[in-house]
Amino acid sequence: MSNESEHSSFPEGTSQEISGRSTLESFAYDNAIVKNFAWATTIWSIVGFLVGLIVALKLVWPDFLGFIPELSYGRLRPLHTNSVIFAFAGNAMFMGVYYSLQRLTKARMYSDTLSKVHFWGWQLIIVSAALTLPLGFTTSKEYAELEWPIDIAIAAVWVIFGWNMMGTIFKRREKHMFVSIWFYIATFLTVALLHIVNSFELPVSLLKSYSFYAGVQDALVQWWYGHNAVAFFLTTPFLGIMYYFIPKAANRPVFSYRLSIVHFWALIFLYIWAGPHHLLYTALPDWAQSLGTVFSIMLIAPSWGGMVNGLLTLRGAWDKVREDPVLKFMVVGVTAYGMSTFEGPMMSLKNVNAIAHYTDYIIAHVHLGALAWNGGLAYGMLYYIIPRIYRTKLYSLKLANIHFWAATLGILFYAIPMYIGGIMQSLMWKEFLPDGTLRYANFLETVTQLIPMYMIRAVGGTLYIIGACVAAYNLYKTAKSGSLLTDEHVKSAPLAESVSTTHKHWHRVLEAKPLRFAVLSLIVVLIGGIIEYVPTAIIQSNIPSISSVKPYTxxxxxxxxxxxxxxxxxxxxxxxxxxxxxxxxxxxxxxxxxxxxxxxxxxxxxxxxxxxxxxxxxxxxxxxxxxxxxxxxxxxxxxxxxxxxxxxxxxxxxxxxxxxxxxxxxxxxxxxxxxxxxxxxxxxxxxxxxxxxxxxxxxxxxxxxxxxxxxxxxxxxxxxxxxxxxx
Amino acid sequence: MIRNVLQTIGGIEVYPIISLLMFFGLFATVLIWFFRVDISHVKTMASIPLEDAQSDENGK
Structure with missing residues (x-):
């Protein structure tokens, strides 16, 4: 490998105890599992994007694909969102974690069996989603549509992932946990918590259940989950990935490690409170809405701190960004992260939310996140990892550049018309005539105006898919031109257990104690959830009851x-x-x-x-x-x-x-x-x-x-x- | 709505105070750490991704 350092890393403070190279331990990184996740994300991305294109076209031509229930808009939309989040971004995240965790801990994954169970279990969940959602089995809660048996499978596979990850961290040869690992631990713990709490449901039959919560409580739990799924499934793991892969690709240390620590603690603490901004002006209590807004605004600081840290890591290496597709994709990704994390807090202001909510503005916002931020980092990683694990060079730099421009233009063609359309429709909804009646009393008038925007959006989506197909071909040819290094043999010094930590700085001690660290992060995350959620949960019995409201017949x-x-x-x-x-x-x-x-x-x-x-x-x-x-x-x-x-x-x-x-x-x-x-x-x-x-x-x-x-x-x-x- | 909620939860007044204290505590702690941390340690940490394990061709 071209940029591999000649020096092995001796854990700080233990170098004297290591007498020489004879004490180095030989082991091998598991590249096979990285390869599996890499191909899974490459293939599922195209599936997820194609379903997206189908639903986009259905908004222009509602009769497109006839009237097959399984291919109707309402059933395919959740399949699109789930496949992009859990199949594309999910597999990309696991690829990044399995690659970087082994190298940051200087250890092979804890268990090859757990790695395999995780991989195949996750793919099985994706397939079951692809079957059940079009068949109409859905809980209807966004990004949590899958029915209860699949929810249980998700929890089980997620625990296997966490077990394998924590096991690897415990047997590491690098004493200090790099900040990426912190982000991975927080991801594991918080997603587990969110998924379990939001999935409380009572089964009626094998594939039908009712949410444990009702009305306002259900909405609050759902958006506590929905918002933090974006935070802890699509953001924190990718930030961990950013902190590893950008320094690697640029061959520069992280711009400010101190900033990355502040970034981490501030981000996980603030994010968990921001969920209610999805429910502004709804029947949710005002105090919860206001808390959601305040914490959302504060989130700008750590988010931008992280973005700046990622971009400044490239200082002195900007020339590489011109040539290296890895850095190109990552720079676009991190920049989009900055834009999305500015846009998000702005939309959580009530006056902005009043205009943006319920419109296609939100659709543009989430696609900027998914296609540019997650997509940018995912493809950056693929272009980095595939040539390395196949011990070869990227098949075609030209094709990678074509992909880059197709993706970037695709995002612009997607997002800009949706931003314009969203604002336009919202203003039409709110326009009054001098006599006090609505100018566009017929809702349909505001929809027909959007059709040209929907058409341009479909063009943008098509461009992005073309790029994804070019990438798949390029990566396939790259793999064909090399041979997979299943086990990458390396050697490193073992972790000396005798090192006393008593005189060390307390935070350094924390960096060396994964369990203590994990508990602390969980507490930080729980605080927001409990203080914000518990009072609302208590309302259940005290909610202003309306005596005329009766159960459905x-x-x-x-x-x-x-x-x-x-x-x-x-x-x-x-x-x-x-x-x-x-x-x-x-x-x-x-x-x-x-x-x-x-x-x-x-x-x-x-x-x-x-x-x-x-x-x-x-x-x-x-x-x-x-x-x-x-x-x-x-x-x-x-x-x-x-x-x-x-x-x-x-x-x-x-x-x-x-x-x-x-x-x-x-x-x-x-x-x-x-x-x-x-x-x-x-x-x-x-x-x-x-x-x-x-x-x-x-x-x-x-x-x-x-x-x-x-x-x-x-x-x-x-x-x-x-x-x-x-x- | 807010009045109904606040009236029904005993000791609700303490919630915002707890959250403010926790919020302040967390940020104060991180700030103290930020200014007191040993710079050489920070430099070591920043370079961890660049320090690859030694390749072991004989290990195969």
Whole structure:
């Protein structure tokens, strides 16, 4: 290897005790596991991006790919987000961790078996996600859509990863843990915590469960998870990767190690509090919203500290950035990290959030993060690692450059139209005429304006995919031209156990004690979660109750599950914010007490279509019936897809008994005996709705079809508090 | 809403104080460390990624 130092590293303070080279231990780095994760990320990235392109095209041509339920927008969108986060970025992260951890600890991974179980277990989870999500098995909670058996598998595989990592750290030959390892430990602990807490759910059947939490609590837990999944799955591990690979690629030490330590502690402490900024102006308590904003603003400091530290590591090596694809990708990645981490806190300001939230601005923001930051570091690593483990040179520098420009331009073509479209649509939502009515009273008018932006976005996405395919080809040819060094044999001095740490600086002691360090990081992370979350959890029994809010009828519950299965939440929110522009358009703003029986909550995060919280009773049954069958007939120019299968598939009445029992266990006060008569009650309500629908010769109305259950749910939405005014 | 929440949690007033103290404590500790740390140690740490283990061709 070209830039390998001639000197072995003797742990500080132990050099005198090592008498000579005879004490060096021989061992080998496991490159096979790095190779596995490298190819997994290369292949899954293309799959994830392609699904993204399909859903992007569906927003331009809703009929694209016909009306196959498994390929509908609502079901494919979570597959896209999950595959990009967990399959592309996840495998990239593991590739980086397995490569750098072994070299930073001067030790082989703790157990080859655990490495393999981790790799194959993770791929199995990805495959099960790729099967279950299109089939409609989803919890509907963003980035946590996978159903309970897969959640358990994720927890098990994650623990195996952590066990293998901690085992390696314990048997290390380098006394001090470099800052990258700190980021990896924090990643492992926090993601485990987030995943377990957010996945509390009660199973109804093998692939159906209801969230343990309801309404406001569910929303808070979900966004505590959702936000910190971005922080601890897509940020901290990649920062660890940045701190290892940028110095390696530039052959320069970290610009400021002190800054990296401040970066670490400040980042993990602040990040955990910021989750509520996803719920500004919602029914979440104000104090929690404000805390979320304050901590988000403070996050700029450590984030930019980290970015500056990464970029300044390149001081004196900027000439290399012109030529080396590794550094090119990493510099774009770190720069995008800086932009995203400035944009994020700005969007958490309430006045900015009022404009940006629910729009495509957020879509641009997350793609800047995923494609530029995670993508930049992932491809930088691939171009660094593949030639080294295959003991060869990169097949084509030219192809790598083509990839770089395709990716960079792709990101710009993606993000810029989405930024413009997002702001434009938001301003249209809020525009009033002098007489006090909405200028664009029909939501659809604000959507049709976006279509050209959606087209340009698809072009940007296509460019990025072309780049990813070029990279896969280039990496494949590189691998073919070399041979894999499965076990990279090296030697290093063992860790002298006799070294006393009593007289050392306390932080240095911490650097040498992984367990103590891990406990401390966990405490730091827990503080934010507990102080912010516990008071809100206590509200459950004290939430301002609205006596007229009642549990869903069995048919509505079944309809709600169809709404969840079809991923309606991907385009429709159910949370009207207290703005005049929203109450004018949708009706009374949403109250916390209205969601107490919502397991899970369905507030949504994006409005490609209008909010539905007060849609109940707004239109006749027949409107919904026709709208779901042929949206274009009811709303010409709409991009809402048709759902023909809801008119042919029967409502699964037999599931209701189990669902009612499960809901009651979760605290929903269904009367005694409701589980036995649920089916009868549901059938009677379905008949009522069907009788209300006009006769249709081409397709006779059948009360047993799923569309009837869905209509029952939609017609119930937001109606309960209207009963208060009635008496 | 906030009044309802605050009224129902005993001793809620102490929460912001605890969080402020923890916040201050953590940052004060990190700052103290920042200014007191031994620079030579920091330099060693900064170079850890560059110090590769010695290649062992005979180990195969």
């Amino acid at each position: 069995p048919l509505e519950l079944q309809g709600r599950d169809i709404y969840i299965r079809e991923g309606c939440v991907g385009c429709h929110s159910q949370m009207i914010r207290p703005f005049r522009s929203e109450t004018e358009r949708y009706g009374e703003y949403s109250k916390a007490g209205e969601f107490v029986y919502d397991h899970p909550f369905l507030w949504g995060s994006k409005r490609t279509g209008p909010d539905l919280h007060r849609v109940g009773g707004k239109y006749p049954h027949a409107w919904h019936y026709m709208h779901m069958m042929e949206p274009q007939t009811i709303s010409p120019g709409t991009i809402m897809p048709a759902y023909p299968w809801l008119f042919t598939d029967n409502t699964m009445y037999h599931e209701l008994e189990g669902k009612i029992i499960t809901m009651r266990k979760l605290g929903v006060p269904y009367p005694e005996g409701m589980e036995q008569k649920a089916e009868k009650v549901a059938r009677a309500q379905a008949e009522e709705i069907a009788n209300d629908l006009p006769e249709n010769k081409t397709m006779p109305v059948d009360a047993n079809k799923e569309i009837i259950a869905l209509i029952a749910y939609l017609q119930r939405l937001g109606k309960d508090i209207k009963a208060v005014g009635a008496h």
